[in-house]
Amino acid sequence: QVQLVESGGGLVQAGGSLRLSCAASGRTFSSYAMGWFRQAPGKEREFVAAISWSGGNTLYADSVKGRFTVSRDNAKNTLYLQMNSLKPEDTAVYYCAADSLGRWYVKRSAAYGTWGQGTQVTVSS
Numbered sequence: 001q002v003q004l005v006e007s008g009g010g011l012v013q014a015g016g017s018l019r020l021s022c023a024a025s026g027r028t029f030s031s032y033a034m035g036w037f038r039q040a041p042g043k044e045r046e047f048v049a050a051i052s053w054s055g056g057n058t059l060y061a062d063s064v065k066g067r068f069t070v071s072r073d074n075a076k077n078t079l080y081l082q083m084n085s086l087k088p089e090d091t092a093v094y095y096c097a098a099d100s101l102g103r104w105y106v107k108r109s110a111a112y113g114t115w116g117q118g119t120q121v122t123v124s125s
Contacts, residue, residue: 002026009119022079022096030074033104038092047107086123093118
């Protein structure tokens with residue numbers, strides 16, 4: 001089992017960039033598919049991006065495709081989300097999550113068994 005801690009959130013103007021990090025504890029990080037989700041006030045948690053255990057496969061929500069990039073460094077037990085061209089509608093709490101079954105292609109939050117505590121991203125117009 002891994003434990004996840006997100007960082008890198010903050011306040012940024014529209015058009016700006018942020019990079020989120022998700023540090024994982026445990027020796028099995030490299031065997032997990034990893035995902036990023038977000039939840040805005042009054043809305044359901046939604047899928048943002050996912051990556052396979054090797055980093056060779058990625059998947060994005062249509063709303064972030066071309067602006068966000070998910071990556072991982074298994075040697076550092078860290079997952080990243082590079083967010084460019086940010087929009088006010090990207091404002092949310094961002095969560096990283098781990099799936100021990102490696103299902104990087106699944107967008108449902110229920111597929112992910114381990115979650116971080118979240119980091120706030122606020123984009124001002």
